[in-house]
Amino acid sequence: MVGLDREPLPVGIDVAVPSVARMYDYYLGGKDNYAVDREASDELLKVVPSTKELALNNRRFLQRVVRLLAEEYGIRQFIDHGSGLPTQDNVHQVAQRVDPASRVVYIDNDPIVLAHGRALLEENDGTAVIQADMRETDAILSHPEVKRLIDFDQPVAALFVSVMHCIPDADDPAALVRRVAERLVPGSYLVVCQLVSEDKATRDFVTRFMDESTHGNWGRVRQAHEVERFFDGLEILEPGLVEVSTWRPDSDLGPKQATQEWIEFGGLARKL
Secondary structure (H helix, E strand, C coil): CCCCCCCCCCCCCCCCCCCHHHHHHHHCCCCCCCHHHHHHHHHHHHHCCCHHHHHHHHHHHHHHHHHHHHHCCCCCEEEEECCCCCCCCCHHHHHHHHCCCCEEEEEECCHHHHHHHHHHHCCCCCEEEEECCCCCHHHHHCCHHHHHHCCCCCCCEEEEECCHHHCCHHHCHHHHHHHHHHCCCCCCEEEEEEEECCCHHHHHHHHHHHHHHCCCCCCCCECHHHHHHHHCCCEECCCCCEEHHHCCCCCCCCCCCCCCCCEEEEEEEECC
């Protein structure tokens, strides 16, 4: 049997409701998921069959952008909002290969991320996992583990990778990016991408399906022009805002989306 179905349940886990983090884990070939997550993921694939390739491309984008930030821009501090479950070559592994002194804070509101993340990272003093709602900027940035690892007098990379679609319009995702950017020194970086579609039927179906499946733990599939607002006041770096598999690719060998009914769209920006 695939997944965690026979494992003891961590405190706070509801196996009757799919989790975005666990669905993502399933698409990446992980085992930190339950039957309810796999069933919801498979149902979504029936309508948007490119979803698995999209998830894999997104993970590769995260790895490329972290490596670039560490190698070319000298960033040694990362805050990963809505990080999901730790998987192979996550942020700390990529960054610490460049410099073992790199420090990473993972933030997610799914209790399974906290349970499994802490177990995997407990021997790595340069990392921490915090269970928190990524919209609670003040609480996150004042958290003892964030204060231990992050020096806000130095540049920081704030990551919002494939998570903004989890934030409803009422909570103003663009304002969240602004709040975080305001707390960072000039020369810091923000990485933002989210699911977009220019097809209204796809946007409406996925938004409704995920909102119902996760019992309201979802925002909205948006259009590219809406994501551009997240970068207001920031310097967008080359190659601009793009479908993430085309963002500074290592090669042409990555998984290709057979269809383009939706994409992961975003990029990298610098605070001036």
